[in-house]
Amino acid sequence: MEQNRKLRSILATDCGSTTTKAILIELVDGVYRLVCRGEAPTTVEAPFEDVTMGARNAIHEIEELMGRTFQDESGIITPQRDSKVGVDLYLSTSSAGGGLQMMVAGVVKQMTAESAQRAALGAGAIVMDVIAINDGRLPYQKIQRIRQLRPDMILMSGGIDGGTVTHVVELAELIAAAEPRPRLGIGFNLPIIYAGNKEARKHIQATLGGKTDLRMVDNLRPVLEREVLGPAREEIHNLFMEHVMAQAPGYNKLMSWTDVPIMPTPGAVGKMIETVASQKKMTVVGVDIGGATTDVFSVFADTFNRTVSANLGMSYSICNVMLESGVENIMRWVPFDIEVADLRNRIRNKMIRPTTIPQTMQELIIEQAIAREALRWAFEHHKSLAVGLRGIQTQRDIAEAFEQTATGASLVDLMKLGMIVGSGGVLSHAPRRVQSALMMLDSFVPEGFTQLAVDSIFMMPQLGVLSSVNPEAAQQVFDRDCLIRLGTAIAPVGTAKEGDDCVSVKITTSQGKVIERKATYGSMHLIPLAEDETADAVAKPARGFDLGRGKGHEVHAKVHGGVVGVIIDARGRGPLGLPSDKSKRIRKLVEWYKALDAYPMDILGKYLG
Amino acid sequence: MANAYTPGLLVTESVIVRKRRRLPIPGEVMVKVGDVVRPHDVVARTQIPGDPETVNIANQLGLEGEEVLEVMKKKKGDPVKKGEVIAEKVSFFGLFKTPVHSPIDGTVDNVSGVTGVITLRRPAVPVSILAYIHGTVSEILPREGVVIETPAALIQGIFGVGGETQGVLEVVAKTNAEILNSDKIKPEHKGKIVVGGSLVTADALKKAAQVGAAGLVAGGIIDKDLIEYLGHDIGVAITGAEDIPITVVLTEGFGQINMADKTFALLTSLNGQVASINGATQIRAGVMRPEIVVTSEDMRQSAERDMTSGMEAGTPIRIIREPYFGKLATVHSLPPELHVIETGAKVRILTAKLASGEIVTIPRANVELIEG
Structure with missing residues (x-):
């Protein structure tokens, strides 16, 4: 591709498990903008078994809407020929056919195995299991587990360079004994990436070379104090293209159409989150809640982490959310009574008919209650994996010496969190945007000042792959067309009795308008502030409450507006002040809904009894 | 977005059913194109490598990894019997011998001079793939399996549990609203597929298992009854591998729901015929719904599945x-x-x-x- 030539038009598709989404980005008055989108059912499965049919259909929708032509018999027409025919760049991501499924292995569970897990997750994989010498299972149990799983590939690590080779060879012998088979391609050898102690390579080759499709890359923990995930991630992407994609129906054709390699969808979303965090210089949490899985991405302390909760989702895995959280935890977000047996049947029916949508207010509130629990569990999972390197020596100053924190503490610091970006049907398509804001506040419980946003039509995957070629275009579209800013939440940390003072907030808009609110503990308030506006905020927490500068200390900050505005969340933190008494809880939920205008109260009233 | 609706489940008295029957790893195909097969016929088979067993010789004999090679009595590829000496350490000029015995019958798969661990492998396990339906072999997938096709009545359910089985269909409900309770399950239903109306009860499940029925078909089930019967909750929508004696196919969903008139009428018309059923359900990539297949003897009735053309008034x-x-x-x-x-x-x-x-x-x- 010519680096100097400015791209005029970019076509990008994301082939999801159920839907293939196409977007057209064009240079409009010198700025890249989303100009059109189309979608069609994905066609990886029988009877079609050719992913390009779905891609063609989705692109065709754009062609029809725009009155232009982007494809011919041989594929996508590149570069753009004139204003009617062709595009300059075609890209695609894919999670169809179950995405990328991996198993990882390392010598020590908390060290090399954890690093391998981070590398696989960061590359966009679902990690089916983590095998380690010290994972508590007996060798035969590990072998049985490896035999049961049919991953797309295995990433194996262990040992620092020049360290002992015995343990990592033991791991290789376990894998060799299991004779693992790949998920796709019955006659193919399973790809294994070795990213461990360089000294052990010849032994690993002798043990696994003949039985598997073995690849060697640089050690992902060359020394204890450093994690180098890049080479392993790159090899995962190469294998994803060569092996997984090449086996899936129609992908060889799709690969020949795209100008850059196809990326796994979550890998592309992660790339976009990383780009946003670095360009905006802030800590970001991104979440994508799907039907089967919930992905959480974060950038804290310049470290990117991704986790996937493979069995937390809103359709295929919805029963698992009920199983993990318990019906009572779902019901605590619901302001009316419903028979437990009825609720369980409804959740099961959503599982078996995943494409249905809530028609009544009652169904909507139940679905959003389940989403809160799925998001909460996924975030807990993320916090437990997004940690600093364990087992390393750290230098502490005298103040830190008294904090008694161990290595491997979670990197997620809610007070430092700058922005939460939500995506996935339940967040992106909530009938009122404030419902998405409330779901994210309830499940992530951010502290201090936090911007909230949603991905309007879930185009982060396409923008992620675009950012690998043209970060400028990706960023421009992300800011102008992808992100819908909901606003900023102000949430003091602390607890008190209901009605006690919590925080007073004074906001001065750019036009000089001053808005003041005094919030008591247990209340929520909404101050409208438009999407393109920022304002100066002065927040004075009451004694015992902290907004980031210590208890009772005033904080000055710039707040961003949004389609919702500025939310003062004075429900307290540590824990969130949700009453345990049912009637009190219902009263509070309704009070918060009213304060934020989250639901039409005349309709909700029908179900409140 | 003109097609923004959910394609329904197929309920038809006549369609060409094609079943791909594949081995988990390459093996031998036992039939040829044109062969007529019955549900229990083996169409392909293979040998799955036996389970491995590791023995840490270095630990047992107090040796370094590389020293293990010197004490081995068996080498890679050798067959071994349970109790047979596979390694032996000799000390004090031959006065003391410390043997290591094989814990299993099998072969030596690997001897590691690095870790001092050896891998023994149990004999290979034969695996056969059955035809599952009565039909004709239409395609051979070399070393993998076959495609079998037949004209048949096909009823797709919405959710099921339990794997592939066969039996004679016996409709015990008079209407599609009737509940399938334990009173309706009789000893003569052994080996049969019992069809009810709107709901299968927990008692009916237990009774059906007691009498040895092959399967149950009904409109719905109460969530808690199914979970109790299975003995575990269902987290994600992937079923078919449950360790239960009967296969259950639900045509409508969870709760008491009348079976669709068309489904009930078709099942009633098939009463007394042999059906192949499978409860396996997967709602994700590669959607799989439970099914009831009744092979039709009359080829003239067969038709290719008509891809849905869409909805209009009256549909x-x-x-x-x-x-x-x-x-x-x-x-x-x-x-x-x-x-x-x-x-x-x-x-x-x-x-x-x-x-x-x-x-x-x-x-x-x-x-x-x-x-x-």
Whole structure:
């Protein structure tokens, strides 16, 4: 591709498990903008078994809407020929056919195995299991587990360079004994990436070379104090293209159409989150809640982490959310009574008919209650994996010496969190945007000042792959067309009795308008502030409450507006002040809904009894 | 977005059913194109490598990894018997011998001079793939399996548990609303597939297992009854491998829901015929629904599956979400514009005429076609 030539038009598709989404980005008055989108059912499965049919259909929708032509018999027409025919760049991501499924292995569970897990997750994989010498299972149990799983590939690590080779060879012998088979391609050898102690390579080759499709890359923990995930991630992407994609129906054709390699969808979303965090210089949490899985991405302390909760989702895995959280935890977000047996049947029916949508207010509130629990569990999972390197020596100053924190503490610091970006049907398509804001506040419980946003039509995957070629275009579209800013939440940390003072907030808009609110503990308030506006905020927490500068200390900050505005969340933190008494809880939920205008109260009233 | 509706489950008296029968790893195909096969016929087979067993010789004999090679009595590829000496350490000029015995019958798969661990492998396990349906072999997948096809009546359910099995269909409900309780299950239902109406009860499940019925088919089941019967909860929608004696196929969903008239009428017309059923359900990539297949003897009735052409006024539908969940209706109108529903969402809707004659508004995503 010519680096100097400015791209005029970019076509990008994301082939999801159920839907293939196409977007057209064009240079409009010198700025890249989303100009059109189309979608069609994905066609990886029988009877079609050719992913390009779905891609063609989705692109065709754009062609029809725009009155232009982007494809011919041989594929996508590149570069753009004139204003009617062709595009300059075609890209695609894919999670169809179950995405990328991996198993990882390392010598020590908390060290090399954890690093391998981070590398696989960061590359966009679902990690089916983590095998380690010290994972508590007996060798035969590990072998049985490896035999049961049919991953797309295995990433194996262990040992620092020049360290002992015995343990990592033991791991290789376990894998060799299991004779693992790949998920796709019955006659193919399973790809294994070795990213461990360089000294052990010849032994690993002798043990696994003949039985598997073995690849060697640089050690992902060359020394204890450093994690180098890049080479392993790159090899995962190469294998994803060569092996997984090449086996899936129609992908060889799709690969020949795209100008850059196809990326796994979550890998592309992660790339976009990383780009946003670095360009905006802030800590970001991104979440994508799907039907089967919930992905959480974060950038804290310049470290990117991704986790996937493979069995937390809103359709295929919805029963698992009920199983993990318990019906009572779902019901605590619901302001009316419903028979437990009825609720369980409804959740099961959503599982078996995943494409249905809530028609009544009652169904909507139940679905959003389940989403809160799925998001909460996924975030807990993320916090437990997004940690600093364990087992390393750290230098502490005298103040830190008294904090008694161990290595491997979670990197997620809610007070430092700058922005939460939500995506996935339940967040992106909530009938009122404030419902998405409330779901994210309830499940992530951010502290201090936090911007909230949603991905309007879930185009982060396409923008992620675009950012690998043209970060400028990706960023421009992300800011102008992808992100819908909901606003900023102000949430003091602390607890008190209901009605006690919590925080007073004074906001001065750019036009000089001053808005003041005094919030008591247990209340929520909404101050409208438009999407393109920022304002100066002065927040004075009451004694015992902290907004980031210590208890009772005033904080000055710039707040961003949004389609919702500025939310003062004075429900307290540590824990969130949700009453345990049912009637009190219902009263509070309704009070918060009213304060934020989250639901039409005349309709909700029908179900409140 | 003209096709923004859920394709229905196929319920038809005549269609060409094709089943791909594949081995988990390459092996030998036992039939040829044109062969007529019965459900229990083996169509392909293979040998799955036996389970490995590791023995840490270095630990047991107090040796370094590389020293193990010197004490081995068996080498890679050698067969071993349980109790046979596989390694032996000799000390004090041969006075003391410390042997290591094989814990299993098998072969030596690997001897590691690095870790001092050896891997023994049990004998290979033969695996056979059965035809599952009565039909004709239409395609050979070299070393992998076959495709079998047959004209058949096919009923796809919405959810099921339990794997592939066969039996004679016996419809015990007089109407599609009748509950399948334990009173309706008799000893003579051993080996049969018992068909009820709106609901299968927990007692009926237990009784069916007691009498040795092969399967149960009904409109719905109460969530808690199924979980109790299985002995574990269902987290994700992937079933078929449960360790249960009967296969259950639900045609409508969870709760008490009348079986669709068409489904009930077709099953009633097939009463007494042999069916192949499978409860396996997977709602994700590669959607798989449970099924009841009854091979038709009359080839003339067969037809290729007609890919759904869409919905129009009069098309029979099933409503698949509250507040009209489980109700059958016909499409009354298909307004093209978006419509604001109670939740406040703007969606594409249709109006449907319920059996009572009432006209109701439903999001198009919440109906499915009754196909066939």
